[in-house]
Amino acid sequence: MFAWIGHFVYRHRRAVIVIWIVMLAVGAVFAPGIMSHLKAGGFAETDSEAATGSRILEEELGLSPSSLAIVFYSETLTVDEPRFEQQVNTALADITGIPQIREVITFFNSRNPRMVSADRHTTYASIGMNVDLDEARAIMPEFMSNLHYDNLEQVKMLVTGQPAVYYDIESISTSDLTKAEMYAFPLCLVVLVLAFGTLVAAGLPLVMGGVSLVITIGMLSLLSRVTDMSMYVMNIVSMLGIGIAIDYSLLIVNRFREEIAGNNVEESVINTTSTAGKAVFYSAITTVIGLLGLISFQFMMLRSLGIGGAIVVLVSLMAALTLLPAILAVLGPRINALTIFRGKRRVQSGFWHRLAIRVMKHPVVVLMIVVPFLLALGSPFLDVRFGGSGVTVLPKEAPSRQGFEILEDEFGEGETSPILIAVRTEKSILGTEEIGAIYDYASELSRLDGVVRVDSIVTLDSYLSREQYQGMYANPSLIDNPAIKSTLSRLTSDTTTLISVISNRPPVTQEASALVKEIRNLRPHEAINVYVTGLSAEIMDIVDKMYRDFPKVLIFVLVATYFALLFLFRSVILPLKAILMNVMSILASYGALVFIFQQGHFSNLLDFSPVGSIESSLPIIMFCVLFGLSMDYEVFLLTRIREHHLETGDNTASVALGLEKTGRIITSAALIMVLVAGSFGFTDILLVKAMGIGIAIAILVDSTVVRSLFVPATMRLLGKWNWWMPGSGSGLKGRSHGK
Template sequence: MFYRLGKFATRHRWLIVGLWILAAVIALPFAPQANQVLQSGGFESPDSESQRAIDTLVQKLHVNETIVQVIFTSQRYTVEDPQFIQQSEQAVTHIRTWSEVAQVTTYLDNPRQVSQDRHAAYVNIQMKSDANAAAKLLPDLEQRLQKVPDLKASIGGGPVFYEDIQSVSENDLRRAELLAFPFAIIALLLVFRSVVAAVLPALVGGFAVVVSLAMIFGLGHITPLSIFVLNITTLFGLGLGVDYSLFMVSRFREELIHGRSIEEAIGVTVATAGRAVTFSGLTVSIGLFGLTFFHINMLHSVGLGGILVVALAVLAAVTLLPALLSILGLRVNALPVRLPRFGRRPVVAETTLDPHHGFWYRLSQFVMRYPLRVFFPVLLLLLSFGAPFLGVRFSAPDASILPSYVPSRAAYDLLVQRFNQRETTPILMAVHTRGNALTPDNIKNLYYYVKRIEADPRVDRVDSIVSADPRFTLEQYQLLYSHPQLIADPYLGAFLKASVSGDTLLVEVVSKYGMVDANSQALVQTIRNTDPGNGISVLVDGGTAGNIDYVQSLYTDFPVAVLIISITTYIVLLFLFRSLLLPLKAIVMNTLSILASYGALVLIFQDGFLHQILGFTPLGFVEASSPILLFCSIFGLSMDYEVFLLSRIQEAFWQTGDNKQAVALGLQRSGGIITSAAVIVIVVSACFATADMILVKALGLGMALAVVIDATLVRGLLVPATMRLLGNWNWWLPFAGVQRHPPALAEYLAPVDAAREYTDSNETNIHVGGKR
């Protein structure tokens, strides 16, 4: 089938190129607009208890989560000074009358909104719209916020956080693209020593990215997609598009060197490298498909975007690239570039000539001579790289994942440093009673339930209608709420109105510990696991509860995703390699690479190793989605190289029937190209590691480190050592025995006349079959 596809691409080359150009022309106006339909949030699970709690509070009590915080600071005045009071009120005058604002709460309304040094206070501005819509209104809000001479205003809160995620993600993407394209071209020039050959992979990757972004623009109108889709699309589009094209172009040049005609060389290229590309793309897509099983929209949408760009990268590699190669023919080596020689031959030459010589052949021979001496030290080294992951601490993303120069991060740092953070992140309880919450029986039940919570040593304070004034007794509360319309105290009347609606009321618990502290998390779990009794039910929300639910939601779904990815990949590789053990070995090898990158995540982002060089503030935790994103991305990417390596080893085994010789030949034929492809992915990933957004930085850096480990320790040492130890069991299939020479590929692997003459890739011409 693949051979016929190569022949078809040769015969209809101009039609195929024309269709791709047409697709790119249509896509160009829409691709730059993809960010306009993407959303900044998507970290919530709709099925979690915290989400159900806030949904209840919004529905019954009209609690509004969309709050913009304006923090006023002064070095000269304290919050009690008339100048501070007058200027802070003046600053928000026009905001109070804005139709988009539901309520403005100043520190005069709530004294707990004052900093510990009393030189700062914040104002809560409740917006009527949700966070994503409110983010669009921020420019208008900033215009309405009056400047005052003695106070500095900093703006933060959810909408500002979402807006900053959007802008920082777009800036990160532009920076990565500006760095990735030239570096990828330079790497390709070093590999091919020809401008034309080097441009082809970059061209195919560019086509895949542009068309993918346009399709994401359309998809974003149908279903909510995260802003992080932009980064994953460009990262995979460039990395895999260039990788796949690199393998195809290299194989094409190799077939020309071995004396095939252009049409025949393209047919064989698609039948061998194209087949491997297709199965490789399938395994990468399977890994990304695992992300779609998560209830978190950010992961779900990143999985959809990744699958889309990988499919287009494969399609471009097996259709557009063969068509371009058939048009170029021998001109694929045109415009040679004279570069300093790093070794005796360029990569392409070393992987196609002298199959019984070269660095990779010698390395494999060494490994197979001492397989146990290589296997165990490398295995222990990889496990030691992953060991720091045993001390991982997970958390949900907050403003600390953003760079310090953006408004929401600056406001977040102010709140953390100068305010009592426990007051800004209380535990919220949506309490449901049997019948009206203000009946004497319900007030009694609530009173004793709140007393039980207050007795917990981890609790600092409980704010509720039955603990509003510690001087009140149960009987006084019952009498007071028997006629709520007669309450004379304006504060208590307003508190009651905001806290109770029918059979639902809001209770706030302030912990003695920080939001991500283990004691606060244990307190939330205690409240959730303790039955209030007497017909009372409770749903718990708040920063700590949301954090717990976020991590729990991710790692409840993760084992299912891992299982599905592993089983599906195993089946695909079983059909590709016709072996029972090779797919299992490939999965284990990939897992080792991923574990090593996990250890790096903990060392760098949790513990702060190299944080000054990498330019970020250590989090003290690992953002919970990062290991999942890395697993689904690296699993497919590492399998990419496994597929290409094992495909060449399989070809050699079909030709020789000798496992040891096949590993040596396969590694020799593919080692240099796989290393070159890995270098390009490392370069592209490292460009994304320059991102200011820690989520993107972690993904880029984790992928780069994993590919470095995968291309050196795993593919260069562990894979050949394992295959040497397994021997012919590598190729065993039940009921079929050892598969040595499948007829489907026999004709493509038959010996051909060797090239009668070969010029170094630094020369202008390539000699094939005696013709220039």
């Protein structure tokens, strides 16, 4: 098949190039508009207890589906001074005219004492919106333009809340992509020039990377108009699009240069697609298999990354198998034009050959060193703590993060994100039995460790007893206290009420999740049904759902990859060994993530503030992306080893020769991927930074320790069994030297 592709592309090389130019032009038309169609969030869970509770509160009590908080603070004025109130009212004067704004609650129109900090220099406005998160994010430019910053003198203002956080993520992500690409392309060019020594050969992979990226973004722009796609898809597409497209092209160009030295152009193209093209194809298949694991999740964010990643890999593959051979067919020997320097090639005595021979002389010793080393790299993952992807993914200078941190500092961590409990009854919520049950339940909540306060219709006054609340609510029309009447109107419907639990535990942490579990373990009276929700409960339910589904994804990726490699290598053992080595590389990167981003090592160098946890979806994303990606270099190497083994039947010589033949080019390919992924390590969004660093570490470990030490050692120990395939006799006959 691959020889036929080479033959077809050579015969129709100009037509192939024209088709790709048209595709590039179409992609360039649609690519610029993609950001306006991408969505925020992406972890909605419709069937969980937290989702059910949120839905009840929205439908029954009219809680806003999204909200903002505007923080006002002053170093000189207190909220009690008229100038403070005047500046707040002036700043907010025009936002009520925005149709999506449902309500604006401030200390000055509610006189709620809990909206003022202890030193009385800080307050906030709660902005309820009647649209979901994505629509709220979309109107943020209009919202911000309606705030009167210019009229503020001694009072400062910051906007926070989920819509503001995602608005900042969007704007920072756009600049991050530009920054990463600005670093990646020049660094890749340097590596390619060092690898090839000629500007033409070095430039082609960069062209393929750019073409693949533009076409993929254009396709995703169209796709995002008919299905929801996460804003994070741009990061994974850029990272994989640049790195993989260049890597695949690097392999193709390198093999073509070898072939053109002794064959005509047509034979060189056909031989290149038959060998390097086949290796690239199976590398792409293993990468796509991993990304398909992400597509299987019900969460839009993970699904988007899987779809975007799979598309860019497949586009890069198609470019490597069709566009690049067509260009090579036109260039022919001119692929070596504009030579900067000529490298010396020594097949039988080069560095990689000598290293392989030395490793294979002492395989047991090498493995006794390498395996503990990899396990040590992964060991920090034993202490992993999962957290959410909230405001902490932003850099400290982001306005929404600054506003959120002021709220936490001045009003308490639990005050900004309370645990919410939707309480439902069969009969009237104000019935005597129901109020008694709610009172008992609220009392149990208040006794839990970590609970600071319980806000509800039965905790308005600590001097009122259970019986007094029952009596008061038996005739609600007789209540003359305006504060109680207002609270009753706001927190109840016929059969629903809201209980808010304020704790001293930071939201979206394991401590907060533990409190949510304690609350859910309480058994209230049968007269009431409770649904625990709020940010911490939502994140906990999402994480539980993700990790319930992860084992199924894990099995799918491992089994599918095994059979793909079984078909490629015609060996039962090599795919198992490749998967084992891949897992070791991924575990090492997991350990590095915990060491760096949870424990905070190198935080100054990488310019981030550690939060004591890693984002809960990161290990899943890393596994699905890395499993195929780090497999690339194993496939490239073992394909070349198998090629020599089929010619000679000598296992040891084939390993040494395969490592030598691919050593320089795989090192260059891996270095490119490390540089591309590492470039994202210097971006500002913490999730993207961690993903870039994690991928770079895994590729570095895989392309150095695993490829140069683990592979030769295990290949030597297994000997002829490397090539065993039931029914074929592979590896058990002929010159199958295990020495």
